Amino acid sequence: MLTAEYVSRQSFGRLLLGRPTDRLLLLASLLGIALSWTLVRSHVAAGAPLAEIYHGQRLLASYLLPQKGQPAVHFMAEGDIGRSEIILDEDGARIASSPCLSQRCVLSGPHRHAGDLIACVPNHILVSIRGSDDHRFDAVVE
Amino acid sequence: MHAVLRPTLAELESKAVWLALLMLAIGLHVFEAALPSLGPWFKPGLANIVTLLALLWMGPRAAVILTLSRIVVGSFFIGTLLTPTFVISLAGGLAAAIAMIFAWRILPGIGPVGVSLLGALTHMAVQFVTVESLFIRQPALYYALPPLLLLSCITGWINGALAGYIAGRLPDVAIR
Numbered sequence: 001m002l003t004a005e006y007v008s009r010q011s012f013g014r015l016l017l018g019r020p021t022d023r024l025l026l027l028a029s030l031l032g033i034a035l036s037w038t039l040v041r042s043h044v045a046a047g048a049p050l051a052e053i054y055h056g057q058r059l060l061a062s063y064l065l066p067q068k069g070q071p072a073v074h075f076m077a078e079g080d081i082g083r084s085e086i087i088l089d090e091d092g093a094r095i096a097s098s099p100c101l102s103q104r105c106v107l108s109g110p111h112r113h114a115g116d117l118i119a120c121v122p123n124h125i126l127v128s129i130r131g132s133d134d135h136r137f138d139a140v141v142e
Numbered sequence: 143m144h145a146v147l148r149p150t151l152a153e154l155e156s157k158a159v160w161l162a163l164l165m166l167a168i169g170l171h172v173f174e175a176a177l178p179s180l181g182p183w184f185k186p187g188l189a190n191i192v193t194l195l196a197l198l199w200m201g202p203r204a205a206v207i208l209t210l211s212r213i214v215v216g217s218f219f220i221g222t223l224l225t226p227t228f229v230i231s232l233a234g235g236l237a238a239a240i241a242m243i244f245a246w247r248i249l250p251g252i253g254p255v256g257v258s259l260l261g262a263l264t265h266m267a268v269q270f271v272t273v274e275s276l277f278i279r280q281p282a283l284y285y286a287l288p289p290l291l292l293l294s295c296i297t298g299w300i301n302g303a304l305a306g307y308i309a310g311r312l313p314d315v316a317i318r
Binding site for chain 1: 178221222225226227230249250251252253254255256259260263273277278279280282283284285286287288289291292295299300302303304306307310311
């Protein structure tokens, strides 16, 4: 039901502050997000940067992301509607071509950070990035 | 002789407002589809402002029907009707509308900002669940969810304030 409070003429700045219930909801949401983000980071940030390529539940391939000067990797992933070309180079992992109509996966460009993903939903292809450059070496000895 | 049942002026006004909101929502839906993506299935949720206005002005039923109509007609215009994008959009949009209705009805003291915040978070979460359960079936998908939920918090909060601002400046539009 519409209440007078909802349509009261407040300034945008005051509306942006929200009500106490709104702020409580925001706080709870931010805490939940921070907790889940920490859990995800601890799970995916370990190890050297790695791109995992899936078709549905099936892992098709996983490659270490090339560093500067290393050759790029080209991988053709066979999906539900055709082949998606995935390129792994010094910029990260990207889908270079895909048979989908929207081409959103291609337009999303390269990704290199732990937890990043590129998905081609119509073709059921997912590229997931794990690990970070900070963990490329487990140990350095002289 | 049969009596002709003519709609009252109030009913006609209500329909006109609903149609105007639908046109606005469809326009925003198409506009958002043209925006560069900040992340998988992430949009600023501008069309959700219109759903929230429909909820505030005309009630839950009008808000749900408006959401459904906006997604169907908007998808027709952008060429995604009955594609996976449409299914994801429909699931997220309807879930967001239902979450906003429940928040608005159940949570005491909640304002447009809180309602919109819950709608935005539900929208994003349900889109991921839909993609994971219907299309990609890979739990690794959820690794990307926390940062996108954070973005949803920001856009949901701002959109709620915008809806409250508009509702406050157009009080005569309020139906019921």
